[in-house]
């Protein structure tokens with residue numbers, strides 16, 4: 622095991638490849654089915670002398686898989702995927718609930734933006750309670766840090782600490798098992814989430830549910846929350862100030878759930894929790910640590926990314942295996 626320093630925090634690279642080998646074949650096939658992948662070509666397959674392909678039900682395909690689409694499958698790149706009916710499918714638009722796409726390009730943040738993050742972001746820790754607003758009066762962060770679940774829900778429901786409150790229909794607190802071993806964190810509510818008051822209920826959320834099912838987990842068994850609890854207009858990224866205003870709520874949620882593993886879905890939660898401007902493509906594949914307890918944290922793409930770029934779904938499978946391997950190894954975490 623090797624320790625590295627990334628984004629000012631600790632991370633380690635574990636023996637994932639060894640652990641991944643032990644994954645049950647049925648789990649992989651369930652993932653392929655969940656992601657709508659009918660043909661799976663092993664990494665390193667080439668057009669000439671291609672490696673054998675498998676269908677999502679584990680049988681051999683009726684005919685050879687279609688050749689890689691131009692520009693999507695260079696030799697040695699991620700496995701080639703094809704839609705079930707064999708037709709080429711244009712990238713889907715997650716118009717209902719899409720968050721700002723998680724992309725490999727460095728996010729358009731500058732050092733000046735990061736310098737504006739609150740101290741707890743820079744230290745990557747759960748924030749220590751800030752100074753009292755006035756003598757004898759706890760700060761909002763201090764008050765939130767002492768809340769139980771009912772008080773926290775009530776505080777979020779009535780919160781007007783940033784401008785996102787102006788246009789919300791509902792606050793989107795979080796959902797799921799409050800003693801979950803794994804906690805997923807997205808960026809913010811979309812239109813569907815704003816309407817229903819629940820995170821990840823649009824197309825991206827449905828894909829997340831299918832991915833969880835492929836991993837043998839139900840949505841109700843994990844906890845899901847967002848960086849901000851109110852919908853940013855036009856599904857834009859939450860601003861640094863908005864994320865900072867909402868941070869105490871998320872930190873309290875993390876502290877109350879006390880998960881064995883945190884999974885950041887996309888660039889916004891990853892950059893906010895890790896205090897780095899690195900792209901998701903650079904952050905995934907390693908285990909980061911969050912907070913004073915050093916909770917393991919993985920970064921993966923937002924499900925909406927896979928809706929727009931289905932050829933990237935193999936990366937979701939890789940990250941899912943990392944998640945399961947970590948949970949299998951975590952003491953006390955349900956497998």
Ligand code: SF4
Pocket residue numbers: 777780781782783784785786792849850851863866867
């Ligand atoms: S986004 Fe968070 S901080 Fe801003 S108003 Fe909503 S609950 Fe309050």
